[in-house]
Each structure stands twice: as structure tokens, then as C-alpha cells.
Amino acid sequence: MDVASTLVLARWGYFLSVMILFGSTLFPFYALNRSGTASRAQQPRGINLALALATIAFAGVWLVSFAAGLTDREGTLEALSGVLLETGFGPVWIARISLVILLLGASLWGPPGFVPAITFLILTCEGWQGHAAVWGIVGSLSQAVHVAAAAAWIGGLVPLGRLIVAARRDPTATAEVVTALGRFSSMGVAAVALIAVTGALNTWQMLGGVPDPGDAYGRVLLIKISLFAAMVCLALHNRYFLLEKRMKVAPAQGLRTLSRNVLLEQILGFAVLLDVSALGLMAPNM
DSSP states (O other), rough: OOOOOOOHHHHHHHHHHHHHHHHHHHHHHHHHOSHHHHHTSSSOHHHHHHHHHHHHHHHHHHHHHHHTTOOOOHHHHHHHHHHHHHSHHHHHHHHHHHHHHHHHHHHHHTTTHHHHHHHOOOOOOOGGGGTGGGGGGHHHHHHHHHHHHHHHHHHHHHHHHHHHHHHHHOOGHHHHHHHHHHHHHHHHHHHHHHHHHHHHHHHHHHHHSSTTSSSSSHHHHHHHHHHHHHHHHHHIIIIIIIIIIIIIHOHHHHHHHHHHHHHHHHHHHHHHHHHHHHHHTSSOOO
16 A cells, blocks of 8 residues: 555544544533433543544554655655654644543543543644645634644544434433434534634645535545535434334334434535545645
8 A cells, every 4th residue: 555545544543533532522511311322422531531542543554654654665664754853844733643642541540531632633733734735724623623623523423323323222212312313413503613614724724615516626625515514404304203203103103214424424424524635635726
């Protein structure tokens, strides 16, 4: 596998791990009642630890692969040192690595609120490197908000799906699913609005207009926008058709459909992250 492919996959694995960890550990604070069924949607500490370890591993592969791409194999360590100590985004990488190590400790011993707090800080590091950082503080803040909002939505789908599966096994918990879905949808409205506004701002800053399907960067960006639009359509269907209508008339059938839709929404979200992982390594044509 060449360096470019390794970088894309490493970035994808990194974003998947940290976003699922953030969204799934944030979910109980706004969506769940303290009941037995709802507790089954909470992220087990062992899964948090596994995701934290995956975040460390993928971050390491990303950093080493990036350094390797700057030089030959024999000079990788020297290039790595140069990236961390002599470049403008070196401090961002040092902060990211430090936070990820702290995340590992929080996953093992910290109270529940520590994990979403630390993962939020890890996510905001994205605003201070890459394309967004070129545009100064506005671009950095916009990108940080964009990534955190996306993580809250995509990562929150995981415990939501787990709660739906639990309710399908225990139909008496259907009311809890309805409550959680309503709260998740309210959060999702805010997340989608932030994603759309910051995404449009970032695109305008980088391209000076709309994406051009005539160049590679524009095509990949349009694929990302299309996948995001499909996720929004599914979310709207879940909220305004399944929750408001089907769940009231035929709860069992509604849960089956909801389970399928949430799984599809997760797949679309993961595809968006794969697209983003490739997009971040491409140069926009201005």
C-alpha cells in the first residue's frame, strides 16, 4: 500500500474512532433517562478503552505516514522530528498526541464527563491545521465547530442504534426510544445547522464559490455534500414520519424500520468520513 492510501485509511480510522467516542459518550447526557433500558445504550468502559487505543494507533500511523511521505524511508525519523518541532502545525500534533494519551487515562479511570470533554478538545485540533488554518482564526474556529458538530451527530447514531435494538427485544421500552429519538433529533437539528453553515463558509473560503465538478477536488467535495444531504433526508424521515406517525400506529414495525434507517445513516456517516479523509489530502483549485 502506498503512502497516500495509508494516509487516507489512517485518517479515516482516526476520525471514526474519535467521533464515535465523542458522540456516543455525549449521548447519555442529553438523550437518556436513568432507567434500566436506557442504561443499555450507554457506552461500556471497555469499548471506550478500545476506541481510545484505536485513536492512538491511527494517529500514530497518520503522523508517521505523513512524515514518510516527505522523505525516503531512511529519513523518516528526521522528518518526523522536523514535522513536530519545526513546522507551524507541529504544536497542533503535539497537543493532539498529548490529549489522546490523556483520553486513554480518562477511558480507564475518569468519570463519564471526562471522555466527551477530552474528545471535544481533540476534535477542535482539526481547525488549526490543514486547509482551514490557512484562513486564520475564523477558518480555524469554523472548522473546529464543523468537526465537533459532525461528531456529535455521527457518533450519537451508535448508542441510538443500540437503544433501538434493546427496545425491539423489550417492547415496553418503546416509549424510551421515542423520548431518546426526539432529544437526539433536537440535537441533530442544531448539529446539521452548524455543519451546513460552517461547511458553506469553509467552501467559500477555500474555493471562492461553489465546487467545480470539472476538477478532482470539486467532485470529491460534491460527493461529500451528496452523502450529507442523504443523511439529512433519512434523519427527517425518522423524525417526522416514523416518530410522529408510524411509531404511534405500529410501534413494532416502526422500530424495525427505524433500526434499518439508523444503520443506513451510520453507513452514510462513515462514508462521509472516508470522503473527508481523502479530501483533506487534496489541494483545492482556486
